[in-house]
Amino acid sequence: MVKRPSKLLLQDQDTSLLGRPRRRRDPSQPSLPFAPLPDRIEPCLALLKQKPPVGPQWAFEVKWDGYRVAVHLDHGQVRILTRGGHDWTDRFPAIAEAARNLGVAMAILDGEAVVLDDQGRSDFGALQQSLDGRSGKKTSDASILMAFDLLYFDGHNLMGTELAVRRHLLENIIPRGTEGAIRLSEEVEADGASLLTAACEHGLEGIIGKDRESLYRSGRGGDWVKIKCIRSDTFAVVGYEHSLSARAGIGALVLAARKDGNLVYVGSVGTGFAESAAWKLREQLDKLVAKKSPVNYSGRRKDVVWVRPRLLAEIEYRAWTHDGKLRHAYKGLRDAANVYEIE
Template identity: 40%
Template sequence: MARSPTAAPTSSLPAYIEPCLPRQVAKAPSGPRWVHEIKHDGYRLAVRIDAGEVRLVTRRGLDWTKRFPLVVNAAGELDVRSAYLDGEVVIEGDDGIADWVALHACASAGRCPGAILWAFDLLFLNGKDLRSLPLIERKARLFVLLGDQSHVGIRYVEHIEGEGQVIFEHASGLGIEGIVSKLADSPYRSGRSDAWQKTKSWQRDRFVVAGYIPNTGDPRLVGALVLGQWKSGELVPAGKVGTGWSVKLAGELAAALDTIRQPDPPFATRIAHNTHKGAKWVRPIVTVEVDHRGWTGDGLLRHPSFRGVAGTT
């Protein structure tokens, strides 16, 4: 008879563990082995606790402890000698849904006092390596560890059993980014894994900024970005995006784009005179990330939302 996996013998707590990453799929899996979690729209973050010292570690191993004081305080109050938690740090809006724009802004500034962690896995606990245990057992231990602490700076991510696609469609209808489906009996494995699969409500792609339309209430702010996409070496229109930034960022974007202004649209083909009325055109050197829900019949973005500046060429 096969023996059930057990936690590894006492071992030292690693400074960093490469996280398990889900594969993106078009349709959520279903079946008795799968459980499903809400995908929170934030930054992947590990909480490392060792003899009272708390460190917050990013997906790539950077120390972001000073950025999220509420998470640090909550971790410091846990009744534990050592632990390594995996989760997603977010800032929640008034509707309870993660506000990625607010998180990105405060994280870039170096401190997010209102950010919390949604914890979904427990890799080490009091000197024991739990990674070989089934996911469902690791989550059970995480639930016990957090207790009523989960309502403060660290919250436990519940899982749901059932038809994955039905759960995904319900989450999508609520405006949630998507779900992550996981094999309940799977061990924790660093790197990309088929045992974790994410289904997203939106696509995320990169586009070139062709220009901007000033805000009608304050022309010093960006009201919308006019977007393009390179195809066969030519820039073609992709529509525009008018949501997803703060007032501060709208001003910063306008100021930066004003330094690369040019008189005419940078598109390969001429656009109608009344298209993007009032637009200020720029050299096509700034790339941005945009979430969207696909394309219209005439090749423009559906329901786009700005995510951030990806770079400049």
């Protein structure tokens, strides 16, 4: 049986992490006019920070490693949209069925579609495998939704209400401890520094901090922040180093980030390829072969096959080298996302 993430985080930890029992918040119901169900809402994104914020207004929860999705429920009709706006309802049948059984007529849930390991940790590789990759056609019965926000409910758009109110309403729909294909991403009663330490010790990706008084604003405005145990960002694939000895002939991926509106070379990554994943990736790369480099290449290898920068790779890395290159490990391809921008 999969362990609950909150229990995983807090086991064998100092009891101060648990904090005081939370008194049930009873906010006055917002006086909101009726609003039609939005076709799509651009998600609120977390701003990467090196340290957790401090202050009583900050709430913290686990950072889930999966695909960001919005679940739209309209009188039994369900749509599951990815961060890039793609309709993946058919690819997450268990989540869709669980949404129909929530007992509400109209709602938009914001959350992360994940696959959990036997310790309750999200496993992005297992999620990709269950879907046969980002551009695959498989459905994932193993995926569940970790819901962390409620954007629309019962004819009312909640984006203009504070997070504390939205969470109160969300917990009425998905109570704490609920099992199944839709679960609550629980707030953990701990200060950010202690929670981050616990998360890293248990092999989690990191934590998310959210301003309880903030409204829901699309984009990366700073109301939500993410602190990672290992840095992870999205980079454009602009080529690959050909190798006769490597899986599928891919010795390494050539990566680029954005700087002042242009793509710049930030290094190559050649680890983390499984046999099947390498061949699927090679098929995608062969469809994007370009005659010339999209970047000013300063690497040592000359046998680089250049591609149009259409594929995005999630790269885990611990630091930047002194010459602006990544120290990294390959993680996986992503759906539409923002390429890392160098300041």
